[in-house]
Amino acid sequence: MKNLTLTGSVGIKGINKPNDIRAVQASLNQLLNLIPPTQKLAVDGKLSLRPENSGTIAAIKRFQQKFAGMVRPDGRIDVNGKTHRKINERLRKPGAHLTTRPSSFLPWMVTANREIGQAEVAGKKANPKILEYFKASGFWGADDSGASNAWCASFVAWVMKQSGYKPVAKAYRAKQWTVFGQKINAPVYGAIGIKSRKGGGHVAFVVGRSSDGKHLFMLGGNQEDRVQVKRYPLNVWHTFVFPRGYDTSTMTLPVYTKPAFNAGRED
Amino acid sequence: MQKQSLLLILIFFFSACAGHTRQNPLSENQFALQSEAIVDAIANTPYSALIRITSLNRIDIPCTEKFDDYSEQKIICHADVIETYRGEIQKNISYVMYVEKGEEPNFPETAFIITLCKSNEGFYWPGVGAIFSADIRLRTLAKEISKQAENKQMIFEDCE
Numbered sequence A: 001m002k003n004l005t006l007t008g009s010v011g012i013k014g015i016n017k018p019n020d021i022r023a024v025q026a027s028l029n030q031l032l033n034l035i036p037p038t039q040k041l042a043v044d045g046k047l048s049l050r051p052e053n054s055g056t057i058a059a060i061k062r063f064q065q066k067f068a069g070m071v072r073p074d075g076r077i078d079v080n081g082k083t084h085r086k087i088n089e090r091l092r093k094p095g096a097h098l099t100t101r102p103s104s105f106l107p108w109m110v111t112a113n114r115e116i117g118q119a120e121v122a123g124k125k126a127n128p129k130i131l132e133y134f135k136a137s138g139f140w141g142a143d144d145s146g147a148s149n150a151w152c153a154s155f156v157a158w159v160m161k162q163s164g165y166k167p168v169a170k171a172y173r174a175k176q177w178t179v180f181g182q183k184i185n186a187p188v189y190g191a192i193g194i195k196s197r198k199g200g201g202h203v204a205f206v207v208g209r210s211s212d213g214k215h216l217f218m219l220g221g222n223q224e225d226r227v228q229v230k231r232y233p234l235n236v237w238h239t240f241v242f243p244r245g246y247d248t249s250t251m252t253l254p255v256y257t258k259p260a261f262n263a264g265r266e267d
Numbered sequence B: 001m002q003k004q005s006l007l008l009i010l011i012f013f014f015s016a017c018a019g020h021t022r023q024n025p026l027s028e029n030q031f032a033l034q035s036e037a038i039v040d041a042i043a044n045t046p047y048s049a050l051i052r053i054t055s056l057n058r059i060d061i062p063c064t065e066k067f068d069d070y071s072e073q074k075i076i077c078h079a080d081v082i083e084t085y086r087g088e089i090q091k092n093i094s095y096v097m098y099v100e101k102g103e104e105p106n107f108p109e110t111a112f113i114i115t116l117c118k119s120n121e122g123f124y125w126p127g128v129g130a131i132f133s134a135d136i137r138l139r140t141l142a143k144e145i146s147k148q149a150e151n152k153q154m155i156f157e158d159c160e
Helices: A018-030 A055-067 A082-092 A107-114 A128-137 A152-162 A174-179 B002-021 B028-043 B136-147
Strands: A182-184 A192-196 A201-209 A215-220 A228-233 A239-242 B047-061 B072-086 B092-100 B112-119 B122-124
Touching (some): A107 A201, A152 A174, A152 A201, A152 A215, A174 A192, A174 A201, A174 A239, B047 B092, B072 B136
Antiparallel strands (some): A182 A239, B047 B112, B072 B092
16 A cells, blocks of 8 residues: 655644645554544545544544553644654554455454354253353354254354444344344445345355455354355345444455355355 | 033033143243243244144245255145134144245144244245244233234335
């Protein structure tokens, strides 16, 4: 990504030339996923009349707190100062942007990935981890196998709860997840996808697409009785939701290249 | 002799009936979870009853698209109805469960309470959270809740 070039300082008590402000706004927009819940900034070269109330200043401060080690961020980027250098470091770093290394910025995806391999125990016994998923969703099942105890939605509830999100009411029902967070028009990495069928449905996390765009790769629970990535036709998924506070318009859906159940390696 | 035979027949009859609903009492935690959910489930479905499964039939649903790896199955469940809580009273019932191919329904071995949806094709299972223990406290609660249910209710959230 392009470096941030400044001719003067930007921010509180800065010189604040419009072109420099524009450059800062554009650069911070490239790093939005590092500084949630910052929303996309207007690239207009302006700060508000009271700069301390400006979204751009708030974003600078968040960046300073997180990456420049400033306990009391001053909200100003000086030319070649620490904040300026750290922004350029982040812009240059491969994978700094969500589209190239998404999982490091979506805490629930880190959690979900760690659960891959958790599987049902055949018979009347149950995997204690799956019973924990049940607990997170408020489901009373004591056996982890069978359609009556389908645990895909409980898995999503547990994962989201680990990241501080409150599961929806009746979170053990896949369809209930359509009311979580914000609805988005198209799948992006980390979105929660919901598919319905008469009686029930399925819910899982989006991790990628096939190279022809006809399939989605979904990381979910109860996919062939375990937590794993599975390939599904795109058109069976009718709703995608994402936690509030993220600007999903800057996110994309990568082609999935790792192994998955019922799919060969995608190129 | 006749009296003894009659007594034996009666004992057999009552123990067979009890077998329909024999159930270990739920723990307090389980009861709390299920009692909260059953109130919601009965309010949001048109039919609820205490049933015992008698047989199952499986039917594959052919894929409508030429996708190689995705298919569903229809399991038709036949059951005796022991107690009806909501909906038309009948001695037995059939309903459909839609599952992914190969998935087992795994019903409780004894009788259980179920809530069902209804379409033009008949009853169908609304999904996870529609099966409850036959614990006597839940059965009593189901009866009470059903009395308050609206007969003319047209929209059932769990069936949407």
